[in-house]
Amino acid sequence: MLKLAHFVFMLAFAAVNRLRLTPQLATSVGSEAQSEALHHLTRNSAIEIVLGFAIVALVGMLGALHPAIHLTILQQRTL
Numbered sequence: 918m919l920k921l922a923h924f925v926f927m928l929a930f931a932a933v934n935r936l937r938l939t940p941q942l943a944t945s946v947g948s949e950a951q952s953e954a955l956h957h958l959t960r961n962s963a964i965e966i967v968l969g970f971a972i973v974a975l976v977g978m979l980g981a982l983h984p985a986i987h988l989t990i991l992q993q994r995t996l
């Protein structure tokens with residue numbers, strides 16, 4: 918579930934970058950708005966990269982864990 922939440926946040930940042938900030942960059946050449954859009958685009962891209970690394974780390978961590986089914990089997994044996 919945590920991986921999915923990270924992925925949704927990545928998609929949200931990508932949508933903002935593509936649908937809002939990129940057109941703003943193109944239409945406001947040489948103005949304060951262009952500088953601000955570039956700053957926001959850079960920040961959002963960095964956040965997307967961090968979220969991507971977090972997803973890879975979560976997948977690696979969860980892939981190394983044992984499935985929880987072994988816990989229920991052990992609990993049933995002790996009863």
